[in-house]
Amino acid sequence: xxxxxxxxxxxxxxxxxxxxxxxxxxxxxxxxxxxxxxxxxxxxxxxxxxxxxxxxxxxxxxxxxxxxxxxxxxxxxxxxxxxxxxxxxxxxxxxxxxxxxxxxxxxxxxxxxxxxxxxxxxxxxxxxxxxxxxxxxxxxxxxxxxxxxxxxxxxxxxxxxxxxxxxxxxxxxxxxxxxxxxxxxxxxxxxxxxxxxxxxxxxxxxxxxxxxxxxxxxxxxxxxxxxxxxxxxxxxxxxxxxxxxxxxxxxxxxxxxxxxxxxxxxxxxxxxxxxxxxxxxxxxxxxxxxxxxxxxxxxxxxxxxxxxxxxxxxxxxxxxxxxxxxxxxxxxxxxxxxxxxxxxxxxxxxxxxxxxxxxxxxxxxxxxxxxxxxxxxxxxxxxxxxxxxxxxxxxxxxxxxxxxxxxxxxxxxxxxxxxxxxxxxxxxxxxxxxxxxxxxxxxxxxxxxxxxxxxxxxxxxxxxxxxxxxxxxxxxxxxxxxxxxxxxxxxxxxxxxxxxxxxxxxxxxxx
Amino acid sequence: xxxxxxxxxxxxxxxxxxxxxxxxxxxxxxxxxxxxxxxxxxxxxxxxxxxxxxxxxxxxxxxxxxxxxxxxxxxxxxxxxxxxxxxxxxxxxxxxxxxxxxxxxxxxxxxxxxxxxxxxxxxxxxxxxxxxxxxxxxxxxxxxxxxxxxxxxxxxxxxxxxxxxxxxxxxxxxxxxxxxxxxxxxxxxxxxxxxxxxxxxxxxxxxxxxxxxxxxxxxxxxxxxxxxxxxxxxxxxxxxxxxxxxxxxxxxxxxxxxxxxxxxxxxxxxxxxxxxxxxxxxxxxxxxxxxxxxxxxxxxxxxxxxxxxxxxxxxxxxxxxxxxxxxxxxxxxxxxxxxxxxxxxxxxxxxxxxxxxxxxxxxxxxxxxxxxxxxxxxxxxxxxxxxxxxxxxxxxxxxxxxxxxxxxxxxxxxxxxxxxxxxxxxxxxxxxxxxxxxxxxxxxxxxxxxxxxxxxxxxxxxxxxx
Numbered sequence: 001x002x003x004x005x006x007x008x009x010x011x012x013x014x015x016x017x018x019x020x021x022x023x024x025x026x027x028x029x030x031x032x033x034x035x036x037x038x039x040x041x042x043x044x045x046x047x048x049x050x051x052x053x054x055x056x057x058x059x060x061x062x063x064x065x066x067x068x069x070x071x072x073x074x075x076x077x078x079x080x081x082x083x084x085x086x087x088x089x090x091x092x093x094x095x096x097x098x099x100x101x102x103x104x105x106x107x108x109x110x111x112x113x114x115x116x117x118x119x120x121x122x123x124x125x126x127x128x129x130x131x132x133x134x135x136x137x138x139x140x141x142x143x144x145x146x147x148x149x150x151x152x153x154x155x156x157x158x159x160x161x162x163x164x165x166x167x168x169x170x171x172x173x174x175x176x177x178x179x180x181x182x183x184x185x186x187x188x189x190x191x192x193x194x195x196x197x198x199x200x201x202x203x204x205x206x207x208x209x210x211x212x213x214x215x216x217x218x219x220x221x222x223x224x225x226x227x228x229x230x231x232x233x234x235x236x237x238x239x240x241x242x243x244x245x246x247x248x249x250x251x252x253x254x255x256x257x258x259x260x261x262x263x264x265x266x267x268x269x270x271x272x273x274x275x276x277x278x279x280x281x282x283x284x285x286x287x288x289x290x291x292x293x294x295x296x297x298x299x300x301x302x303x304x305x306x307x308x309x310x311x312x313x314x315x316x317x318x319x320x321x322x323x324x325x326x327x328x329x330x331x332x333x334x335x336x337x338x339x340x341x342x343x344x345x346x347x348x349x350x351x352x353x354x355x356x357x358x359x360x361x362x363x364x365x366x367x368x369x370x371x372x373x374x375x376x377x378x379x380x381x382x383x384x385x386x387x388x389x390x391x392x393x394x395x396x397x398x399x400x401x402x403x404x405x406x407x408x409x410x411x412x413x414x415x416x417x418x419x420x421x422x423x424x425x426x427x428x429x430x431x432x433x434x435x436x437x438x439x440x441x442x443x444x445x446x447x448x449x450x451x452x453x454x455x456x457x458x459x460x461x462x463x464x465x466x467x468x469x470x471x472x473x474x475x476x477x478x479x480x481x482x483x484x485x486x487x488x489x490x491x492x493x494x495x496x497x498x499x500x501x502x503x504x505x506x507x508x509x510x511x
Numbered sequence: 512x513x514x515x516x517x518x519x520x521x522x523x524x525x526x527x528x529x530x531x532x533x534x535x536x537x538x539x540x541x542x543x544x545x546x547x548x549x550x551x552x553x554x555x556x557x558x559x560x561x562x563x564x565x566x567x568x569x570x571x572x573x574x575x576x577x578x579x580x581x582x583x584x585x586x587x588x589x590x591x592x593x594x595x596x597x598x599x600x601x602x603x604x605x606x607x608x609x610x611x612x613x614x615x616x617x618x619x620x621x622x623x624x625x626x627x628x629x630x631x632x633x634x635x636x637x638x639x640x641x642x643x644x645x646x647x648x649x650x651x652x653x654x655x656x657x658x659x660x661x662x663x664x665x666x667x668x669x670x671x672x673x674x675x676x677x678x679x680x681x682x683x684x685x686x687x688x689x690x691x692x693x694x695x696x697x698x699x700x701x702x703x704x705x706x707x708x709x710x711x712x713x714x715x716x717x718x719x720x721x722x723x724x725x726x727x728x729x730x731x732x733x734x735x736x737x738x739x740x741x742x743x744x745x746x747x748x749x750x751x752x753x754x755x756x757x758x759x760x761x762x763x764x765x766x767x768x769x770x771x772x773x774x775x776x777x778x779x780x781x782x783x784x785x786x787x788x789x790x791x792x793x794x795x796x797x798x799x800x801x802x803x804x805x806x807x808x809x810x811x812x813x814x815x816x817x818x819x820x821x822x823x824x825x826x827x828x829x830x831x832x833x834x835x836x837x838x839x840x841x842x843x844x845x846x847x848x849x850x851x852x853x854x855x856x857x858x859x860x861x862x863x864x865x866x867x868x869x870x871x872x873x874x875x876x877x878x879x880x881x882x883x884x885x886x887x888x889x890x891x892x893x894x895x896x897x898x899x900x901x902x903x904x905x906x907x908x909x910x911x912x913x914x915x916x917x918x919x920x921x922x923x924x925x926x927x928x929x930x931x932x933x934x935x936x937x938x939x940x941x942x943x944x945x946x947x948x949x950x951x952x953x954x955x956x957x958x959x960x961x962x963x964x965x966x967x968x969x970x971x972x973x974x975x976x977x
Contacts (some may be wrong), residue, residue: 178958213915214915214917215917215942218941218942220940221940225848225849228849229848241941245941374746416847442790
């Protein structure tokens with residue numbers, strides 16, 4: 001009953017295409033003509049629209065090269081509330097392919113079909129089940145309203161996409177992610193009419209047949225190792241083995257997809273064939289998965305937080321004087337140079353303890369406050385930006401911080417940072433100054449709530465006690481999540497950091 | 512000399528770790544205090560005991576079963592010293608095999624007693640009194656275990672012995688008293704029972720091989736009883752004395768009644784303890800708990816990050832194949848890989864005859880955990896292969912999840928159980944269901960058909976041949 005979509009013919013001489021990106025995910029509800037995927041041929045990139053409404057089942061993975069006519073995905077008919085958001089009215093959209101389940105019913109075949117939470121709006125990831133209008137075991141007709149769902153934007157009613165006997169999976173009050181299972185409907189036999197009563201018996205043995213098996217996503221021992229090393233979890237790899245098990249090949253393919261398509265990427269694009277004759281180079285490079293992750297996260301933070309930035313300036317003279325005075329002695333004693341990072345890390349750590357909300361993060365409906373300060377340091381590594389974490393900075397001495405920075409930076413340079421070393425920070429410091437930045441607005445390192453941006457140190461004329469003096473000045477920026485951090489706290493935090501840096505003695509005396 | 516990895520101990524954990532390290536391109540040294548490679552497993556454990564088990568099995572068959580096969584022999588005699596000699600030959604062959612593997616993998620073997628100087632330096636005290644120090648970026652402790660002996664047992668290596676001495680006795684005991692009816696006691700006790708010794712087991716728990724599924728212990732006891740062995744369960748030994756030509760065991764039964772047993776040899780097999788004596792762990796601050804080296808579950812690192820520990824010195828079952836897995840695991844961890852060991856699926860094997868082998872959960876564990884399960888059994892006596900060879904003792908028991916049919920435990924007692932368990936381990940690594948195995952073709956006639964039948968029994972109680 002699903003519609004198989006094939007790679008369409010895209011041009012006379014084009015025999016194969018590469019899947020550049022899936023715009024929609026497996027299991028997403030897609031509407032007819034909605035773009036679901038971007039394809040690349042050696043001549044051009046084009047978008048693939050869905051051929052019907054329904055649930056997308058991806059066959060070809062990103063990076064796969066497919067022949068024209070090869071199956072790329074299938075679309076399972078599925079009813080859903082429409083994707084229009086923020087209309088607090090009952091919404092109803094009839095799926096395009098509703099006749100199929102009915103046909104199945106007529107065919108005396110017993111089938112169990114799942115009802116999933118439809119996509120209801122762009123930024124909505126989950127819904128709450130407000131009310132079940134039908135009970136498990138009830139017979140429901142096609143398009144009969146079976147339950148009411150609530151998102152944070154709207155309430156809407158869910159019509160049954162199938163006729164049959166209802167089995168409720170998610171109960172009232174529970175929160176279900178988009179695409180999550182709400183209920184199943186046993187379709188078949190004489191069940192179509194709501195009057196049938198003998199249906200209940202058929203449900204007993206049928207569910208096991210179509211429900212996902214317990215072993216789905218279970219990796220073989222070799223696959224488990226490959227996945228661990230690539231940092232993949234079971235839900236990032238689709239298992240092709242019996243019952244959805246993940247084979248070694250599945251794991252290898254999942255991780256090596258970008259590399260496999262490299263040859264395709266290096267062929268020179270022939271876009272300019274009809275254009276001017278002189279060489280005008282451009283090239284396409286596959287985004288690494290790290291790059292893609294960075295991209296996705298940064299956009300997510302911009303979309304999902306109320307981020308804004310506050311600025312201040314720091315007179316760096318006291319720190320520079322201090323460094324000049326004790327640089328050599330510090331190095332002799334501790335075996336590590338005295339840089340600016342220890343001052344900034346320490347100052348932030350103290351300020352974070354003074355303003356705990358800056359050190360907190362949002363988890364669902366709660367705010368998690370940390371009584372430790374684990375400071376992430378943004379480091380530019382060969383593969384891209386990485387953020388190793390200095391743990392318990394509040395307990396560390398300047399020398400400990402400096403040597404930890406050196407250790408992590410070296411590991412970052414050699415791509416040897418472990419996942420553990422990069423996860424779990426409570427606040428981030430990034431230094432755009434090393435590249436010469438005067439002022440910038442950094443993006444929060446989610447799920448943290450704030451990030452401090454350091455910048456270059458420039459000698460600027462400033463007024464000191466009524467006279468103009470030339471001082472080394474650094475602008476500092478604090479981007480923060482206004483959802484939890486009020487202006488008082490963010491500005492107060494940054495001012496506190498400024499005070500500590502301009503008078504390092506305060507760090508010693510903790511005043 | 513500066514090495515990437517220094518391994519202390521050449522048992523199945525240590526030498527396998529060394530080979531894997533070498534394969535991964537590390538410059539590796541292996542320290543062994545004895546002149547023979549292979550550790551307990553190869554010298555005084557798995558290999559020699561299996562050599563004797565097979566000899567005793569041949570003898571027993573010659574006396575008891577040849578006739579039914581139509582083979583007439585004269586008076587059959589067991590020459591224990593010759594059996595021991597053959598066993599030594601087997602061990603020697605395996606020793607040489609490891610020495611060859613070390614050469615092939617360019618691993619530097621250092622003979623002598625290794626102990627820590629600092630976290631990167633190991634001192635090797637050699638037989639000739641000289642000392643050498645080598646350094647390693649990483650050090651793997653693989654020093655194994657020794658039999659546990661309690662003071663009142665008066666271990667004297669002559670009449671009151673452990674498994675080590677039991678593998679080289681000069682005479683056949685008339686009456687061997689075995690303290691502890693666990694794996695080692697059951698194996699060695701059954702060797703001597705088959706050679707004609709009277710064997711008495713004294714066990715603190717309420718049955719044989721008490722850590723395994725209860726059905727296995729019961730079935731094994733039935734088989735060993737046929738050899739004329741006696742059993743004292745729920746009995747606590749309080750004193751063992753060597754009276755010159757006899758040994759006296761004083762014990763107490765569950766009711767507190769005193770029990771006295773006289774024999775000419777007493778084998779103490781109450782367990783093994785991690786062996787880190789004189790390793791000088793204090794010098795590097797590696798922490799231990801009751802002798803066990805404490806390690807990180809995810810990396811097998813000790814609290815000193817460049818020092819790892821594997822095998823019998825760390826938590827978990829004291830099994831050669833578990834140590835081997837950990838040896839490979841640590842080598843790959845050092846190389847920055849992310850290997851994984853599924854400790855639930857390390858099979859346990861008892862080399863008695865019939866053999867006992869198991870993997871996964873026991874029925875008692877499933878009950879205690881409140882997991883809904885179903886059970887399917889199949890007896891060997893209904894198998895064509897078993898009947899043909901006359902090895903009809905035993906059964907296969909499969910425990911599967913009541914709802915999903917996933918296999919949760921497999922317990923086998925019978926001929927070749929140790930080889931048969933492999934199928935169960937493989938299936939469970941892939942989380943197979945009982946019905947999966949039922950639907951896989953099994954060659955006929957083989958012992959493994961019992962596995963398929965037991966799975967059929969577990970699936971819908973539809974074994975074909977019972």
